[in-house]
Amino acid sequence: MKFDALPVQGAWEIGLEPARDERGVFARTWCEREFAANGITTRFVQSNLSVTRSRGMLRGMHLQARPHEEAKLIRCVRGRVYDVILDLRPASKTFLRWHAVELDAEKGNAVFIPQGCAHGFVTLVDDSELHYQMSAFYVPDAKRGVLWNDPAFAIIWPVSEPTVSAADRAFPPFEAARWRRSY
Secondary structure, X not given: OEEEEOOOOOOEEEEOOOEEEOOEEEOOOOOHHHHHHOOXXXXXXXXXXXXXXXXXXXXXXXXXXXXOOOOEEEEEEXXXXXXXXXXXXXXXXXXXXXXXXEEEOOOXXXXXXXXXXXXXXXEOOOOEEEEEEEOXXXXXXXEEEOOOOOOOOOOOOOOOOOXXXXXXXXXXXXXXXXXXXXX
16 A cells, blocks of 8 residues: 555555456455554544535534544445544644645545544545544434635545535534534
């Protein structure tokens, strides 16, 4: 695997190093030793699959509150998405900064998102699927989020008018989010 540090502290893009032959391709997607050698010592306890049927669907920006923060390893297994990491850790030197990576099933790349960062994505093609490995179990009461288009972050999305769920549109602006003061 190839590890490339991203501009958000503790975030990585992880590329495959596939072995190819007449049968096809084989590639390692997770290796505890290789991740640890790059300073990533997360234990994954849950895997999730997100299936989005239409291009231009935006999901995010989501995270879980203390003490249920979760690190995520996310890979696009079908289609292509614009994946955004937003640092909401007050003690981080990249606090309130965001970075995007295009995840592409054909390329096979993934992103590692550290605890305390929000995550969201917009689909670039129909029928896109993301596979998540999570470091913490999902706790519904710990679900938090911020507006995907909050001017405080000025995230640049490649889709001018994405389709956003009512739940994601209802998240408060970051400055008004009561939970952020205790995060």
